[in-house]
Amino acid sequence: MIVYSCHGAAKEVTGSCHLVRCGARSVLVDCGLFQGGRERERANAEPFEFDPAGIDALLLTHAHLDHCGRIPRLVREGFRGRIHATAATRDLARVVLLDAAGLQEEEARRAARSGRDGAAPLYTLDDALHSFDFFAEPVGYGVPVAVAEGIRATFRDAGHILGSASILLELEDGGTSLRVVFSGDLGSPGRPILRDPQPAPQAEYVAMETTYGNRTHRSLPDSVDELYRAVEQTLGRGGNVVIPTFAMERAQEVLYYLHRGLREGRVPAGAQVFLDSPMAISATEIFRRHPECFDEAFRATLARDDPFGMPNLRFTRETADSMAINRIEGGAIILAGSGMCDGGRVRHHLRHNLWREKSSIVFVGYAASGTLARRIIDGAKTVRLFDDDVRVRAQLWTINGFSAHADQAGLLDWLGDAPRREVLLVHGDYEVGMRAMAECLRQRGVPCRMPGKGEPILLK
Ligand SMILES: [Zn+2]
Ligand SMILES: [Zn+2]
Structure with a gap:
């Protein structure tokens, strides 16, 4: 049986x-x-x-x-x-x-x-x-x-x-x-x-x-274009881009595309990129150790270049380094977890950017019902972060073509x-x-x- x-x-x-x-x-x-x-x-x-x-x-x-x-x-x-x-x-x-x-x-x-x-x-x-x-x-x-x-x-x-x-x-x-x-x-x-x-x-x-x-997801090339547009417009008007990311895969893929965008001139050269998630940093190190999982195109890329090692990319493991990002008013692209915004350092970055019209929040992953990400995407006017009510005035982007x-x-x-x-x-x-x-x-x-x-x- x-x-x-x-x-x-x-x-x-x-x-x-x-x-x-x-x-x-x-x-x-x-x-x-x-x-x-x-x-x-x-x-x-x-x-x-x-x-x-x-x-x-x-x-x-x-x-x-x-x-x-x-x-x-x-x-x-x-x-x-x-x-x-x-x-x-x-x-x-x-x-x-x-x-x-x-x-x-x-x-x-x-x-x-x-x-x-x-x-x-x-x-x-x-x-x-x-x-x-x-x-x-x-x-x-x-x-x-x-x-x-x-x-x-x-x-x-x-x-x-x-x-x-x-x-x-x-x-x-x-x-x-x-x-x-x-x-x-x-x-x-x-x-x-x-x-x-x-x-x-x-x-x-x-x-x-x-x-x-x-x-039906948007095609990946369209989604990548949209990501570049979000970055260009936001940094162009002096804001920050906050990307709530899942630590594994989404973070590394977004880094890969930002790296490519920089090389192709589609991401402004002066952009500062932060991977502000201890878990995503560890996951990125684990990625490097498992080339047996990569497809051929990515192995060829790795042979030429380190897609996780842009010159203006900073890995912030320590809390003090993470807090220092809060003082940056414009020009930063911040990847931080958790992807659904229910925990993790992204909540600090949302507190500092969600109310600012110049900034953007770019959602690239799944947002289950009941999560903060879902409430923001569904049009909440204010959200509760720590002990503050924070207005939602930043530009919101939902780019579902990156979905895993x-x-x-x-x-x-x-x-x-x-x-x-x-x-x-x-x-x-x-x-x-x-x-x-x-x-x-x-x-x-x-x-x-x-x-x-x-x-x-x-x-x-
Ligand atoms: Zn899964
Ligand atoms: Zn699952």
Whole structure:
């Protein structure tokens, strides 16, 4: 008997966690954090709907927090299997989980001081470090790995972030066999740095993300032009450009394009560029160490030049250096996290620039409902930052062509038209990307469903 159940990213974007039981064996694909405000984050402390000690292996598609963020808890609650991931994913996950643990410890201290609930952190730095003892030898792309008796996994390029993968499971139980593919998060083809996603292989079942199941992105060249226009206009009138960025991939891609723009004269030569995110700085260093993930064009670029090393680019790791940026009134391009503006140093830069008509805020990534980025994009007149009400007067740009997620056409291309027994739709806002994708597949005669959280689905 082979049974699937979804324990995170069921009719929502975050918390990815998929369980496959094959006879007596169980594997998890991802064990991510629920995100999107305090209310949703409470779900992270709820008991797992399965016994962590009964899981034989965990397969990690990529290092985003909504895919790896509950791993230390899983280990603390008894998981003793092996964690399989690519080398780049393992390196990035270390940065991501240590950072998350630090933030959780800090949040717990704050809660304890004010007498609020939640005085125990979800997990500690020690828990996060300990979980790295369970990582197996890194997995190479395209190499099948036996992860439990009767279960083989093959990691394939997903083109989403460095090290990201879709995972094909080949399952065997008592004479029956079945193939199930998990898309992980999928990128769009034709991007710089990473290889394109590999189309879904032959498999009876496909679990597919639907983040942008309803959208068509602007083309990448148009988006790059728009970025250059935003920079040129803003610096031209004496303002700053604030770019809330995700630390991995988006930050490096934007740096790559700024570097190219400078070389081509499309970004003003006097621009000062700041990467003001300790995590993005660490991620950039990890990028340099994993050329095995790059496409050929980017390897050729690297041989000529260092795209992450413009002369006027400064990495600001220290808080004092970050605070010094607040005194700059114009001419700066500031990349800072978090991408959805719910935490991190970008909130300081928003406080200093959001109310200034000369400045611009350039959104280049996904903004989930309930986040500060979403409220700003949706037209809030004022927002609360620290203890201030800050007016929104800066020029706003939303450039969705940089998204790390494939759009509707990209998802359909990836799925292809091979016959499937069923497509399981996950990792999308139910009312937005997921329902639109379900509609789209039904029109094409592809059987699909949107699994509920914890609902067991008999695959074979
Ligand atoms: Zn992701
Ligand atoms: Zn995700």
